[in-house]
Amino acid sequence: MITVKMRKKQTKICEDEEIELVVLYFPVSTQRISKPFYTFVYLCCSNLFRGKSLLVQKKYNP
């Protein structure tokens, strides 16, 4: 299970119970990514928003 924490300064756009869909991505590259993070989009109240997670502390290992 992956828990996504939003940046503290990011405005909370909708309440948790209004979130309908969360799509989570991880960057892949042929180059080393110095600060890997998850990025995600989510739907609430039928509107699309996106955000960026906090720094991923552990190396992602699918």
Add this chain to the structure above:
Amino acid sequence: MTFFVGFENIACCADSNYTDPQTSLNYTTDYTWFPDRGSCRRPKIGLHEKVRLFPIDEGKRCYNLPTIKNKVYLIRGTFPFDSVNSSFNVSIGVTQLGAVRPSTPQDLEIEIEGVFRATKDYIDFCLVKGEVDPFISRLELRPLPEDYLQHDLPASILKLISRNSLWGTKDEIRYVIYFSLR
């Protein structure tokens, strides 16, 4: 339907082009890329879609798809399984997107999906020789809204980790209710 402009939906080894009655999406055969019908197989288990098998000793085989530079796209490959021993990699150009490997014997198919910002007027979706000859049944390319990707990302390709619907089903989310998410 104008909404579907820019969509590329490829049904590998399909006998002819067709429209999916559930989604109204048009699917084309992949004979333009690979005219050899001898490499087509029908999965032994369950699924009705055919599979394009690439019996190669090494290297990779790629589907070259048209894109518009700097536009954001979703790309998704579908891979049905005959065996839990299947394992090979999928890449966008030279960047590995993921491994085709069933996690349980019950997995009939898996999808490898990514989002990328096009850097050229084409993209190569490639299947790399692995423990088995690579194969694929379906490939989908869809333009996304410009703001779907942040511009300050350190990579131009993102791998889908999870899509969690908090109501309804995955198919409803993709094709009927929220077209913007494809």
